[in-house]
Amino acid sequence: DTAVSQTPKYLVTQMGNDKSIKCEQNLGHDTMYWYKQDSKKFLKIMFSYNNKELIINETVPNRFSPKSPDKAHLNLHINSLELGDSAVYFCASSQESGRGYTFGSGTRLTVV
Amino acid sequence: GESVGLHLPTLSVQEGDNSIINCAYSNSASDYFIWYKQESGKGPQFIIDIRSNMDKRQGQRVTVLLNKTVKHLSLQIAATQPGDSAVYFCAENRPGGGADGLTFGKGTHLIIQP
Numbered sequence: 001d002t003a004v005s006q007t008p009k010y011l012v013t014q015m016g017n018d019k020s021i022k023c024e025q026n027l028g029h030d031t032m033y034w035y036k037q038d039s040k041k042f043l044k045i046m047f048s049y050n051n052k053e054l055i056i057n058e059t060v061p062n063r064f065s066p067k068s069p070d071k072a073h074l075n076l077h078i079n080s081l082e083l084g085d086s087a088v089y090f091c092a093s094s095q096e097s098g099r100g101y102t103f104g105s106g107t108r109l110t111v112v
Numbered sequence: 113g114e115s116v117g118l119h120l121p122t123l124s125v126q127e128g129d130n131s132i133i134n135c136a137y138s139n140s141a142s143d144y145f146i147w148y149k150q151e152s153g154k155g156p157q158f159i160i161d162i163r164s165n166m167d168k169r170q171g172q173r174v175t176v177l178l179n180k181t182v183k184h185l186s187l188q189i190a191a192t193q194p195g196d197s198a199v200y201f202c203a204e205n206r207p208g209g210g211a212d213g214l215t216f217g218k219g220t221h222l223i224i225q226p
Contacts, residue, residue, distance in 0.1 A: 004155075033213050041120055041199055043156070045213035090155050101146060101203075101214060103155035 003027050006091045006104040013081055014112055021076045021107045023091030029100065031055070032074035034066060035090040037106070043090070049074050081111045120199060124223045131189040135202030135217045140183060142204035146214065147176060147187045151198045159187070159200075189222075197224045 006023040013019050025032060034046040047066045048055045054066065063079045078085060091104040125131045137145065143164040148156035162169045162176045162185075169176050175188040185202050199221050203214040 035213075041150075041219050043201065043216040043219075045215075048213050099144075099161075101158065103148075103157070105155045106153075 004091055004093055004102050004104040006089075006107055008107060009105065010108050010110075012110045012112065015081055015083060017081050018077070018079045019081060019109075020078070021089055021091075021109070023074050023076070023104060024072055025091075025093040025102070026072065027093055027100065027102060029093035029095055029102075030071070031094050032068070033092040033094075034074065034076050035092060035103075037088040037090060039087070046089075047074075047076075078109075081109075083111050085109060086111045120219050120221045122221045122223060124225055125192055126225050127194060128191055131187075131192050131196070131222060133187045133189075133200050133220045133222065135185040135187075135220075137183050137185055137202065137204045137217070138215065139204060139206055140180075141207055142215075143207045144205040145176070145178060145185055146203045146205070147174075147185075148201045148203060148216075149196075149198045150201065150219070156201060192222075192224050194224050194226070197222060 004025045031048055031050040033048045035043050036046055037043045046060045047057055049066060049068045065077045067075045067077055086109055088106045088108050090106050094101040146161040147159040149159050150156045160171045160174050160176050162178050167178055173190045177186045189196055199219045201219045202217040205214055
């Protein structure tokens with residue numbers, strides 16, 4: 001079984017659309033995250049969720065909103081997509097201590 | 113393609129040689145460090161970690177060294193193989209737990225020459 005799974009793997013959409021990326025972890029981890037990787041491979045954290053509480057939000061536009069229906073899921077909703085949102089988005093999870101940090105395989109978002 | 117605009121530091125080594133990848137971290141209070149390997153089209157994969165109360169940790173073919181004085185981390189890969197070709201990232205975790213997330217370095221592209 002895949003530890004951290006995210007869908008879809010590829011997403012191509014037009015500017016102005018609203019889209020969602022789903023993430024599920026079966027590791028029993030306490031915290032889940034979303035990262036954005038740009039074209040230069042730089043990985044930057046966007047959100048983390050711990051016990052259904054948003055812990056941090058790193059200067060991310062409010063068009064991006066994480067939604068956590070339960071401890072095992074953290075979905076990413078994006079409204080009014082822009083060209084600059086094109087990137088690879090990674091979901092991750094960890095134990096509260098930070099140990100066991102595990103990433104999903106990524107979602108490549110292309111906005112045209 | 114992915115290589116357009118890519119300006120990662122690159123390390124090219126011969127197959128069978130040892131590789132050393134270096135990383136400078138930013139926060140002197142960080143207490144936990146991880147090395148990740150990212151192959152093309154995949155997510156970062158855990159390689160090895162080290163806590164700030166250690167200077168060295170060894171795994172299978174990999175060794176991580178931590179120098180807190182100069183905030184420097186290195187990853188040594190012994191007897192490199194073609195499958196080691198990837199982008200390698202160091203990451204630091206700020207104290208207080210994992211909820212703050214990891215801060216990643218810029219990555220180094222390791223190329224193994226046959």
